[in-house]
Amino acid sequence: ETQWQAFKTSVEEIGVWTWKTNYTDLNVLDGTGWHVYLKWNARAVASEGANAYPEGKDPEPSRAFQKLMAAVRTLLSGKAFH
Numbered sequence: 740e741t742q743w744q745a746f747k748t749s750v751e752e753i754g755v756w757t758w759k760t761n762y763t764d765l766n767v768l769d770g771t772g773w774h775v776y777l778k779w780n781a782r783a784v785a786s787e788g789a790n791a792y793p794e795g796k797d798p799e800p801s802r803a804f805q806k807l808m809a810a811v812r813t814l815l816s817g818k819a820f821h
Contacts, residue, residue, distance in 0.1 A: 742814055747779060749810035753803050754793075755784055762788035762795075770798045775807065 750756070755777060764770070770790030777784050786793070795801030800808070811820060 746810050746814045749806065749813075750777065750779070753806050753810070755786075755803075755807060756782055758784055758786040758793045760786060762786070762791040762793060764789065764791040764798055767798045771800075773804075
């Protein structure tokens with residue numbers, strides 16, 4: 740329960756619930772694609788991207804996206820995920 744609450748706090752701080760549905764940079768053809776689907780009680784977000792990220796201006800993962808990845812890794816006790 741404590742880990743889930745910490746994850747929820749991280750998600751709130753990052754602002755995941757306000758992410759757009761899609762982030763795509765059509766000028767980059769060989770980057771990374773990603774998908775995030777989260778549901779917590781009545782709140783839900785479905786967001787995806789290709790070579791672009793929330794709050795980012797280039798094809799590298801934004802600080803917000805990196806924070807979400809770190810929160811997921813912490814929730815999974817450091818286990819790899821895809």
